[in-house]
Amino acid sequence: MSGPMLPRTRLRRLRERQVEDRATLDALLDEVLIAHVGLVVDGHPLVLPTAFARDGDQLLVHGSTGSGWMRAAAVGAPACLTVTALDGLVVARSAFESSMRYRSAVVFGVLRRLDARARNVALDVITDKLLPGRRAEVRPSTAQEQRRTLVLAMPIERWSLKVSAGWPDDGEDDRAGPAWAGLVPMRTAAGDPVAAPDLEEGVTVPRSVRAFIEARA
Amino acid sequence: MSGPMLPRTRLRRLRERQVEDRATLDALLDEVLIAHVGLVVDGHPLVLPTAFARDGDQLLVHGSTGSGWMRAAAVGAPACLTVTALDGLVVARSAFESSMRYRSAVVFGVLRRLDARARNVALDVITDKLLPGRRAEVRPSTAQEQRRTLVLAMPIERWSLKVSAGWPDDGEDDRAGPAWAGLVPMRTAAGDPVAAPDLEEGVTVPRSVRAFIEARA
Incomplete structure (x- = not known):
């Protein structure tokens, strides 16, 4: 569900639309390898990239037990996990109408540290997402490796998904002009x-x- | 310069290193098209993707004058702009040692709205960064288009840059085993x-x- 903190940005134009379909959200979360996690530290925003995985209705991030931001976040601080895929440049006949195709998910909530049992399951989920099939090719993690790893989870409850997938929307004068317009796909x-x-x-x-x-x- | 808000994450391993070289920072900022901007809204973190450009010693973001988050940020609220390039998967002989190659810049500061004259210059800088050479191929922006656009700037003063560019760091036992190890370059x-x-x-x-x-x- 979309939360109350959502800004109105990007809804102005029709080609940028709010999507409420959970399957589209999950597909994005399962495709992209890196999330940007936002925290508030001493009243200031802090945004860091992190590998992540979806496990059903929660997002998982992992790191060293020595990670400062993860230890700070583990106590249940408000967080924001944003996952973005850049799908292309929309090249219009004017600079003003040029834009990008993208999909972007913003998930709001609280990160909580998983206990040992849940952590060990979660580590397998994360490995399976980042490089599917790899887990069966390598030795199992040792108990010491597991103990040295912190896993935080955030429920997928309050989220917003925006998809921009349109074409240039030039006015009549520009369309009659000589300039090219189109898409440069990116991935x-x-x-x-x-x-x-x-x-x-x-x-x-x-x-x-x-x-x-x-x-x- | 690195600011005081920097977390210690990712400095634990040698292959993830803090870089203080401004030229390396600028190269990353000039290469990547999307930044993740972090704000604090009612005490909660909010992270949104946005196109951006570097103009010398400042970062520029632009959007509609109707953009909620930009209007909120324009009054000088603390912000964080994070720019990440994923350069590859580091596939180790164990799940535990597997990681990613990346470059990530975190710039802290305050976003301020540019006045009309600076805004118009900034819009050209942004267009030139996102699609170099395009500006000379299209008509100039109209005064109305410029007026409908908000440009915010943040000085590049307090920043942190981390670069992970190493190889798998498996222990002796794993190196003697049968598993493959290497890099999958990504871009x-x-x-x-x-x-x-x-x-x-x-x-x-x-x-x-x-x-x-x-x-x-």
């Missing part, structure tokens, strides 16, 4: 894998990495 | 241009668009 693309310098010869690129690259080539 | 890529549905036939893709795509293909 987060994966390139060819590079073996680590200390990798033994003959170790082939695993299925998880090949599938990840294929899906984002 | 924001531009695809082939698509003409607007209402574009007259025969209008060719302009030089600005061709150069943009070539630089990010």
Whole structure:
């Protein structure tokens, strides 16, 4: 549901629309690897990028137990997790009408630290999201590794999703002019894998990495 | 300069390092098209994506004069502009050691509304950053278009830049094991241009668009 804190920005034009469909929200949250988390620290806003994953009706972020912002946030401070995909440049016949195609989700709530059992389940969910299939290719995490990791969760309850997917909306005069108009599609693309310098010869690129690259080539 | 609000996150590992080089900061700010702006609204954090540009020692964001968050921010509220580039997945031999390559700049300060003269100059800077060369291909903005646009500026004074550019850092036991390790490079890529549905036939893709795509293909 859209929360009361939502600004009116970007609703002015028809091509930028508020979407209330949870499936569209989930698709964005499952596609994008990085969220920007907002906190209030001493009255000032702080925005940091972080890897994240969706687990059903909650968002998960993880980090070191030594992470300052995560420890500060773990006590239930208000937070905002924003997830954005840039889908293209909308090149209009004028600078004024030019814009971007994007999808952007803003999730408001409180981050809470998961206990040990929930944390260990969550770590598998995060690994599965960031590189699907990888977990089955590597050894399980050790108890020490798990203990050194902090996982915070935020329920997906108050959220806003905006999708801009339109075309240039030039006026009649501009449309009669000589300028080009159109779209430059953009996406987060994966390139060819590079073996680590200390990798033994003959170790082939695993299925998880090949599938990840294929899906984002 | 790094400000006092900086969290200690991500400095734990050597491969994630704090960078104090202004040229590296500027390169990131000039490359990435979208910033995430953080504000405090009624004591709660709010994070929104926005196009932005660097103009020397300040960051510029623009929007409609009807934009709620911009109007709220224009009075000099504390803000945070975070700019992130995801450069790759670091695939280690264990889930625990896997991570990401990224560059992330956090700029703290106050957003202030530019007056009409500075705004008009700033709009050209923003257009030049988002699609270099485009401004010379289209008509100048009208006075009405300029009046309908709000531009906010934040000085680049208090900032933090983190760069993670390392390789997997597996322990000896894992290095002796059978698992692959390496990097999956990632980037924001531009695809082939698509003409607007209402574009007259025969209008060719302009030089600005061709150069943009070539630089990010």
